[in-house]
Amino acid sequence: MTIIDKTADVPAPRGSTENSGPLLDVRDLHVEFKTRDGVVKAVNGVNYSVSAGETLAVLGESGSGKSVTAQAIMGILDMPPGRIPQGEILFRGEDMLTMGYEERRKIRGQKIAMIFQDALSSLNPVLTVGYQLAEMFRVHQGLSKKDAKAKAIDLMDRVRIPAAKERVNDYPHQFSGGMRQRIMIAMALALEPDLIIADEPTTALDVTVQAQVMDLLAELQREYNMGLILITHDLGVVADVADKIAVMYAGRIVETAPVHELYKRPAHPYTRGLLDSIPRLDQKGQELYAIKGLPPNLLKIPTGCAFNPRCPKAQDICRTDVPPLLSVTERDGGELPGRHSACHFWKEQIHG
């Protein structure tokens, strides 16, 4: 059940890469949490892959499992109560789930880095940002205090923090939200990793700063030819930067598509619903559309398609059979590379 084809309609990776395969390949990943009320199935068979220079946006509501997937990739899930009963996470062809603790730790930061949503709480309040940036070089590359600090200032310049030299000894709370997120980005970039996972990097920022931060991220990604997994629930953020999109619902991927295709012709009623919920200027005065109901309780995921209780097009089959993620084709059977949908009625959705 490979879902995102790397031959998808995406721009070719910029620059040369020796490895032709994907950088990161998540295969049939399951994550569950043991709680007092039972087992919460947070991720139920997710597949995706990212190549160098490529941006994958993972889209979904709160609780759809997008962050948990990212934490599983980083190896920072709390285990227990978390558990990965099934699946593989291949980084350059090697399964990280079977690696030892030290081996995985060496990948974190150096090969795969992560940017978090709330930069204020993600920076240690008692250490200066300069110290925290320099720490990356001192620990991973064994640089001296002085060299590491010089590199930290360099990095702060890179992410365009004004007066980096003067601000290197400031504490996180002395920076504005956007500047803090830049520092977070600088920390993730410090060791020039191959892949960056950004977990809602702009959610805590206001709209103008959001755009700046996203631009910066996209630019740095191009410059370093990194893979980028962008986790978000904001369709607006995705459109400009992503190459391909994976939409998640109740721990599964329900649709994948190259970014513009998805906006033009969604092949899943859930994606349609998400797109319709974007407020539009030309619909001023009308009631704003919202997907009815709530995301499912992960303790009791509905039988059949998890989306069926909220779906306007649900039929009997949706309540009994789980729709597999199928390739989506043109009306005449022509191939639509990279497009998949987990809906029994994808044909009606895309062509109807």
Added chain:
Amino acid sequence: MPEALETPVKDATQPGSVPAAESKPEKARSLWSDAWHDLRRNPLFVVSAVLIVVLLTIAVFPGLFTSADPRHADLANHYLQKPKWGNFFAPDWFGYDVQGRSIYARVIYGARASIAVGVLVTLLVTVVGTVTGMLAGYFGGWIDTLLSRVTDIFFGIPFILGAMVVLTSFEERHVYVVILALAFLGWTQIARVARGSVITIKQADYVMAAKALGASTTRILLRHILPNAIAPVIVVATIALGGYISAEATLSFLGIGLAEPTVSWGVDISSGQEQLRNAAFVLIIPSIMVSITVLAFIMLGDAVRNALDPKLR
């Protein structure tokens, strides 16, 4: 005219120097520099800090304060010789005890044992308690279960009663025996505070971020968790310090703490009690010293807590 000339000069220097002095802490205000900023302006802290500095000086250099020998007994000066309140710093300032020893000299020399017990016990319990609590809180699981049960067992032993049992099993009770006995029983409170604090901090995003950027467990514990979790431990430790000093006095009074020929406030209170009705000052003067010391440390703890916990401001 000269007066008029002088005043503007004074005015000019003052407003200029004040912002210069204040801009320094404002440059980089961490939790600690913020706390320090607050503390310096807190009269409670200033008073207790001055007291503690004086007491520590007495403890380290008793010879600076008196030339008399605390062990020199001259029965010509027995306890009927009442304090001469006017003779500041003289051997007979606080009178003489039953053996004819200068109470002033004994109070000065006794500070060392009492304060050493307080400070060293606090250091020991802080180290042992913080390490235990941090390991239990951070690793959780069976490590937590094991360490927490051990903590509970020690917590269940009544402090003074436990110390009595431990100390009676020693023939010679040096200061370090008393210190070890008190530390052996006293670390549980700190361990509990540290554990709770670490559990809160380990869920912070920056700990997860540090993990995600490849920090090792040791680094996470020492750089990211310890500095953020230590504040409540410091507060509890400072307040407990006074308690250990009075515990030493209590044990010495009961005759199982420090013993002659060690000079300590507890020992003097113990021997003073025999003549309470004839010469109360023999007992009261060292008692007052204990009270002042305990009060100074508790006030310091209070001030530190206020400075470190912004919610109490």
